[in-house]
Amino acid sequence: MYxxxxxxxxxxxxxxxVVGRGGFGRFEVHRFIEEPLGVMAKSEPPGGGRTEEAGDALARAIALFLDTSTLRDAEIICAxxxxxxxTRRLTLPFVDPKKVQRTVPFEVEAQVPYGIEEILLDYQVLETAPSRTEILVGLARRELIAKHLAMLEAGGVDPRVLELDTTVxxxxxxxxxxxxxxxxxxxVGHVKTSLCAVRDGRLHSVRTIPIGGRSFTSALSEDLRVDVAEAERRKHASGLEIMGPSTPAFSRAIDRLVNExxxxxxxxxxxxxxxxxRIVLFGGSARMRGLANLLAERLSVTVEAPKLSDDPRFLWHPKPGEERVLPTALGLALRGMARASVSRLNLRREEFIYRRDFEVLRRRFLPTLxxxxxxxxxxxxxxITMIVRNRHDVAGLDSRIEAIFRETRPEVTRIVDPLAQMKTGLQDVQRRAQALGLYGGNVTALDVLREISARVPKDVDVTVSDLSIDENHIRIHGSTGSFELVDKLKEDLQKISFFTEVNVAEVKSDANGGKTFNLTITVGAPGPPTQAPPPRPGTPAARGGT
Incomplete structure (x- = not known):
């Protein structure tokens, strides 16, 4: 989501x-807001670090700024x-990321006057080569980070990222x-000058110079022996034209900036x-008349004012002069919005890691939830409605199935699963019907019985005690007077066209002097009549008569 x-x-x-919107790898910039600080909030000593009173005034100014600009519920990125x-730029003779991560703290500890436990650091890789890695390390004392975050918290700000104002x-x-x-x-700001070198749009190096517009104003106040407010007015009115023999302190301050x-x-x-x-020159104090020309002459480099590109993602047009003061805020906003932001440092780590306030989350996502x-x-x-309706439909269907089953199978008294029982009964009926129709032919079981009866000679006394017909076989158990009559019966049955095989088995003498036998007949499709096999030796046919 955006x-x-x-x-x-x-x-x-x-x-x-700078206010914008970002998400899914995209961003839009909507507007820029600037609000001058009051006198108390501005009171920052030259050495850096505000007094407690000035810090409280700044926190109140931030809170008022967020309220009047309706920025309370936004995700805030600060520097x-x-x-x-x-910052430290380090060159390490290897490229393994894990080895770089382990080595950086030891390299930094050797270069700072504090113990490693007193500082917090982060780094980003600037350049890699087959056998080396160039990295930029940003660090600060934990005590100073804690105080800065406390001041921001007092102003109602819980920044997701705490970058450096140079790298952004x-x-x-x-x-x-x-x-x-x-x-x-x-x-060129009010208290300091921030430098950021970029090479083909990529971060290369940074530096902070403790010289800014206030240094020029203080020097001019000393030269002209006027108060700071008057010196500020004359600086804005005359710019560098006021440099000369009568303003040596002012000239030295300008020279210091150029030399640095x-x-x-x-x-x-x-x-x-x-x-x-070239130099892209901006900041509030960069508007001082003649400064850009002086830097171009002294440093032999082209000096340009910033000009915001005509990017369709910028949905607002800056007013005259805003382009000179918005770059830091723009860099911070892009750090939070754009996935491909250049800078990657973040000092909200370890005990200062960002934990999104639940109340902010609640206000932001409550309507969506x-x-x-x-x-x-x-x-x-x-x-639930669909389930209830389906159950009702199923119950009605079950009742109808049971009623049909009772009508179809009235002999069944125990009904467990009417549908399954009906399927079983249908299969039985199908098997019976199939047997009666002899599987695809036009001859029925009744035709088989009629044909067997016709083939048995009238003078042969045959008693059938058991007859079974299944899908492809007919089994007959019976008795007659002699072995010859059994053979005669077999011979006559083999003449039936749809009997493919007739086998006699288990011919035995019974108690009455007759013979019992089992006939197994294999049934096939009707065809031409088969010839009777030659009689066995010793039968009446082989002897020429009975």
């Missing part, structure tokens, strides 16, 4: 959200701010004109790929 997803970018100056996290930019890269080539996405960007571009992992083709329950009830009622 899920309503929100990429929530909790910046130092404003809250930004851990870059100054709370750290790679998800938005293909939609910001960075689908091919080696491109740096540079987000140049240092990133010339880092070994980036030099190995080649010179950066109610409809499903009603449908199941109707289906069950229909099945």
């Amino acid at each position: 899920r309503r997803v929100v990429g929530l970018d909790i910046g130092s100056y404003s809250l930004k959200a 851990l701010p870059g100054h709370l996290a750290s 930019l790679s998800n938005a890269a293909p939609f910001l004109g960075a689908r091919s080539g080696f491109v740096f996405l540079v987000d 960007l140049d240092r990133t571009f010339t880092a070994p992992e980036n030099i190995r790929v080649g010179n950066a083709g 109610a409809i499903a329950g009603a449908l199941m009830f109707l289906l069950l009622a229909n099945v």
Whole structure:
């Protein structure tokens, strides 16, 4: 099913959200929302980390933002701010995934000033070769993750994914004109500058520079000896035109940013790929007049503003200026919606693993469950009705069968299964009828008896004590005066056309001086009369008379 997803970018100056819908490998982006933070919620010290009072103010601002934007029931994806996290790019001399998984914690522990039990990490593979694996590791202290999640929880947010605000930019890269080539996405924010290098649309490297718009404002306030609000106003009004001998601190802040960007571009992992083709520059402080031209001149690289692609899945059109501030929120939303998102880091692991709130599930799925329950009830009622109706029909049919059976077989007094008993009776009738019809011929059993009677000579005294007729045989047990008469009887019966074989057996003398015998006659289809076999030696026919 489709899920309503929100990429929530909790910046130092404003809250930004991209709202969309995703599921079944598809996604749609519906709208972008931005809400500036109040003075108290913005109060974040330069070293990072808000005071308890500022954290409470930010939580209240988030809660109000979710309520006014009707985002409470959506699935929310958030990022851990870059100054709370750290990244490491590692090259391992093997490619076995299980071996990589076992090795990463030991490699990281050797590079951070904390014990491995104090940090939480996740990693994703950037590149593999026949004998090496390039991975990007994201890590943060468990204590800082816990505080950040607690602040989000106070604002009513239980994020399904907690990414890094640098890596998520790679998800938005293909939609910001960075689908091919080696491109740096540079987000100059209020407190920091986030960098994400993408190579042909794939994540390559990231970095966070602790310099942003607030650093420029503070430096200008020092140079001009005015308060922060006035320095902010003059910065927006004049931009870099105000740089000069009278603003040395401001110039140094700008130079620091340029130098850190140049240092990133010339880092070994980036030099190995080649010179950066261009910079896509965005963020609230990137709107400062003259900054893009200065970076292009100092770094000898093309600097472009982000331009959202004309993708049919984007169902809204950004207002002027929104494209410069939405990339992080867009990257977060795509992380939650698109199956093929580029970034894969998630610090909601182990004790911080995401557990969907049951109440949210109840509110989201209660209408669906109610409809499903009603449908199941109707289906069950229909099945029960069909069963009752079928039973009633079966009972009526059984009664009719029993009545027909009683009419057909009145001699049967014990009725157990009338249908089975009727089948058995029918089979008996069929066997009898078949025997009477001699199986396919036109001669009946009565014809057989009549033919036997006609063939027995009138002067031969034959007594038949038992006669049985089955499907293919006639068995006769009888008695007569002598052996010769038995042979005479056999000879005469063999002349019947539909008797294929006549056998005499068990000829014995009885107490009255006669002979008893058994005749077995094999019956076949009628045919031409058969010739009588020659008489046995010693019979009356062989001696020429009786």
